[in-house]
Amino acid sequence: MGVFDFANPTRFMNFSARVLPWLWGLAALVLAVGLYMAFFTAPQDYQQGNTVRIMFIHVPAAWLAMFAYALIATSSIGTLVWRHPLADVSARAAAPIGAAFTFLALVTGSLWGKPMWGTWWEWDARLTSVLILFLMYLGLIALWRAFDDPGRGARIVAVLALVGAVNLPIIKFSVDWWNTLHQPASVFRFDGPTIHPTILWPLLVMALGATLLFVALHIAAMRNEVLRRRLRSMQARAARSTIAARAVA
Amino acid sequence: MTAFNALMARELRLAIRLGGGAMMAVIFFLTVVTLIPFAVGPDLNLLARIGPALLWIGVLLSNLLALDRMFQADQEDGSLDLMLMAPLPMELSVVAKVIASWLTTGLPLTLSAPLFGMMLNMPPEALGAVVLTLLAGTPGLTCVGAIGAALTVALRRGGLLMAILVMPLMIPILIFGISATGAAITGPTPFMTPFLVLLGLSLGAFVLAPVAAAAAIRFGLE
Numbered sequence: 009m010g011v012f013d014f015a016n017p018t019r020f021m022n023f024s025a026r027v028l029p030w031l032w033g034l035a036a037l038v039l040a041v042g043l044y045m046a047f048f049t050a051p052q053d054y055q056q057g058n059t060v061r062i063m064f065i066h067v068p069a070a071w072l073a074m075f076a077y078a079l080i081a082t083s084s085i086g087t088l089v090w091r092h093p094l095a096d097v098s099a100r101a102a103a104p105i106g107a108a109f110t111f112l113a114l115v116t117g118s119l120w121g122k123p124m125w126g127t128w129w130e131w132d133a134r135l136t137s138v139l140i141l142f143l144m145y146l147g148l149i150a151l152w153r154a155f156d157d158p159g160r161g162a163r164i165v166a167v168l169a170l171v172g173a174v175n176l177p178i179i180k181f182s183v184d185w186w187n188t189l190h191q192p193a194s195v196f197r198f199d200g201p202t203i204h205p206t207i208l209w210p211l212l213v214m215a216l217g218a219t220l221l222f223v224a225l226h227i228a229a230m231r232n233e234v235l236r237r238r239l240r241s242m243q244a245r246a247a248r249s250t251i252a253a254r255a256v257a
Numbered sequence: 258m259t260a261f262n263a264l265m266a267r268e269l270r271l272a273i274r275l276g277g278g279a280m281m282a283v284i285f286f287l288t289v290v291t292l293i294p295f296a297v298g299p300d301l302n303l304l305a306r307i308g309p310a311l312l313w314i315g316v317l318l319s320n321l322l323a324l325d326r327m328f329q330a331d332q333e334d335g336s337l338d339l340m341l342m343a344p345l346p347m348e349l350s351v352v353a354k355v356i357a358s359w360l361t362t363g364l365p366l367t368l369s370a371p372l373f374g375m376m377l378n379m380p381p382e383a384l385g386a387v388v389l390t391l392l393a394g395t396p397g398l399t400c401v402g403a404i405g406a407a408l409t410v411a412l413r414r415g416g417l418l419m420a421i422l423v424m425p426l427m428i429p430i431l432i433f434g435i436s437a438t439g440a441a442i443t444g445p446t447p448f449m450t451p452f453l454v455l456l457g458l459s460l461g462a463f464v465l466a467p468v469a470a471a472a473a474i475r476f477g478l479e
Contacts, residue, residue, distance in 0.1 A: 088472075140425050147422045154412050163476040168408055168422060171469050175426050178458070182429035185451075186436070 017094055017234055024227050031224040038217035045210035062120040064210055068218035069113040073141060076106025076222070080148070081173035084166035094230075096162035097237075099169060100152055101229035105222060107145035113138055137183045144172050158237065260345040261353050268357030282323040282362045283369050289315045290373045301378040308377040309438040312387050315373070316366045317398060317427060321420055323362040324402035327354060328410040328474060337410070341478060347471035355403050355466065363395035386441035390455060394434040397459035400466035401426045407470035411477030430458050 046064035079102045086095030117135060118128050129135070151168055155161025293311055297303060304311075331337040340350045370391055371384040379387070405423035409415025437451040 140428060143421075143425045147418075147425065150418055150421060151408065154409075154415070154418055160411070160476075160479070164408055164411065164473050167469055167473045167476065168404075171404055171426070171465065174465060175429075178429050178461075179425070182432040182454075186432045 017097075020094060021231065021234060024231055028224065028227055028231075031220060031227065035217060035220035035224050038213060038220055042210060042214035042217045045213055050207050050210045059120060059123050060207070062116050063207075064214045066113060066116040066120060067211060068215045069109045069116060070138065071215055072218055072222050073106060073110035073113050073138065075219070076102050076109060077141065077145070077173070077176065079226075080106065080169050084169040084173075087162055087166040088170070091163070093159070093162075093237075094234075096158075096166070097230050097233045098226070099166065100158075100162075101233050102226055103145060103148050103152070105225050105229060107142065107149065109218075109222070110138060110142040110145055114142060133184045133186065136186075137180050140179055140183070141176065144176070148172070158240075260343060261349055264340070264345070264350055264353040265357045268354055269361060272357065272361035280365070282319040283365050285322055286315050286319040286366055286369060287373060289318060290376065293377075305378040305380070305383075308374055308379040309383060309387050309442070310435060311377060312370050312374055313391070313394075313431060313434055313438070316370060316391055316395065317424075317431065319366055320362055320395065320398050321402055321423065324358065324399065324406050325416050325419055327358060327403060327406040328470075329406070329415070332410050332478070337474065338478065341475065347474060348467040351403060351407070351467040351470045351474075355399055355463075358403070359396050359399045363399050367391040367395055380442075383438070383442045386438045389441070390434045390437045390452065393437075393452065393455045393459060394430050397430045397455075397462040398427055400459070400462035401430070403466050404469045404473070407473040407477070410474055430455065430462075433458060 042064070046061055050061065050064070052058055052060065080099045083095045083099035083102065086092050087099065114135070117138070121130055121135075122128050148165060148169060151165050152158075152161055155164070290311065294304065297307070328337060331340070341347055343350070367388060370387055374384045374387055402419075402423055404426070405419040406415075408422060409419045412418065433451045433455040436446070437448060437455055440446045440448040440451060
C-alpha cells in the first residue's frame with residue numbers, strides 16, 4: 009500500500025479519522041513538554057533576559073510559515089500533473105493555516121523587536137520577506153474565494169502557487185540585498201548550531217510540537233473541505249431532482 | 258510566424274485606435290506625478306531626492322492599470338477562444354500580446370518619465386539613469402502583469418484582485434531598478450551589478466510569463 013492509495017478521498021477519510029485523535033494527543037503532549045522546557049528549564053539570555061522566550065513561539069511559527077508554502081507548492085504540482093482533487097483540497101486547507109502561522113511569526117517578531125530593537129516594526133530584510141510571504145498567502149486565499157466553483161479555480165490557483173514558489177527565493181534574495189538587520193541563521197549552519205544546547209533543545213521540541221499541531225490542523229481542515237464538497241454536490245443533486253419532479257408534475 | 262505577426266499587428270492597432278489605451282497609461286502616470294507634490298509639499302530638494310522612486314512607483318502602477326484588461330476584452334468578445342483553438346501555441350500568442358503591450362504602455366511610460374522627472378527637479382544624469390533602468394525593468398513588469406491578467410481572466414471582476422496577486426511578485430524588479438538608479442546617480446556601489454540583475458529578472462520573467470499565463474488561460478476558459 010503506497011502513498012497514492014491515500015489519494016482516494018474515501019480511503020483518506022477513513023484513515024485520517026483513525027489517525028487524527030492520536031495526532032492531536034501527540035501534538036498536545038509535545039507542545040506541553042516544549043512549553044515547560046521553554047518557561048522553566050531554558051535559562052534567561054544574559055542580554056535579552058526573559059524576552060528570549062518569545063523565540064520558542066517565533067521560530068517554530070516562522071518555520072511553519074515556510075513549510076506550509078512548500079506544502080501548497082507541492083500539492084499544486086499534484087493538482088496540475090495528476091489533476092487530483094485531494095491535492096487541491098490539501099493546498100486549499102494549508103493556505104489559511106500557513107497564513108495564520110505567518111501572522112503569528114510577524115506578531116511575535118514585532119513584540120520581540122520592541123524591547124530589543126526599540127521599535128515595533130523595522131524594515132529589515134527578514135521581517136519584510138515574511139510580510140511579503142503573508143501577502144502572497146492572502147493573495148492565494150483571495151483567488152480561491154473568487155471562484156464560485158471550487159473545481160474550476162483549483163488549477164488556476166495552482167499556477168499562481170507555483171509562480172509564487174519560483175519567485176519566493178528571488179524575493180528573499182532581493183530583499184536581503186536591499187537591507188539587513190536581522191541576525192543571520194543560527195540553527196542550521198555547516199559548522200553546527202551557535203545556540204547553546206539549553207536553549208536549542210526546547211526550541212527543537214517546540215518546533216516538533218508546532219509541526220505536529222500543523223499536521224493535525226491540516227488533516228482536520230482537509231476533512232472539512234472534503235465534507236464541504238460532498239455536501240455541495242448533494243445539494244446540487246437535490247436541487248436537480250426537485251426541478252425534475254416539478255417538471256413531471 | 259504570420260499568425261504571430263498578425264496577432265501583434267492587431268494588438269497594436271487596437272491599442273492605438275480603440276479607446277486610446279496607449280495614451281491612457283501615460284495620462285494616468287502624469288496624474289500620479291501631479292498628485293505627489295500635493296502630498297509631500299512643493300519642496301524641490303525633497304522631490305529631487307525621492308524623484309527616481311516616484312517615477313518607478315508611478316510607472317509600476319500605470320503599467321498595472323493598463324494590463325488589467327490584457328486578456329479580459331478578448332475573453333468577452335470571444336477572440337481568446339479563437340486564439341486557444343488556433344494552430345499558434347497559446348504561449349506564443351501570449352508573447353505577441355506581451356510585446357505589443359510593452360510597446361504601447363511600457364515604452365511610452367519610459368519615454369515620458371524624463372519629462373515628468375524634470376517637473377520633479379531631477380538632474381539630467383538622474384533622468385538618464387531612470388530611463389535606462391525603466392527600459393530594462395518595464396518588460397519584466399509587463400510579463401509579471403500578464404500572469405496576473407491571465408489568472409483573473411475567468412473572473413468577472415478581477416481588477417483589484419489582479420493587483421494584489423501581482424504586486425508582491427514585482428518587488429524584486431522594483432528593488433534592483435531603484436538600486437541601479439541610485440548607484441548611477443550617487444553611488445558608491447557599482448552600477449552594473451544591480452543593472453545586470455535587473456536585466457536577468459526581466460529575461461527570466463519573459464521566459465516564465467508566457468508558460469504560466471497560457472496555462473492559466475487554458476484552465477480558466479475550460
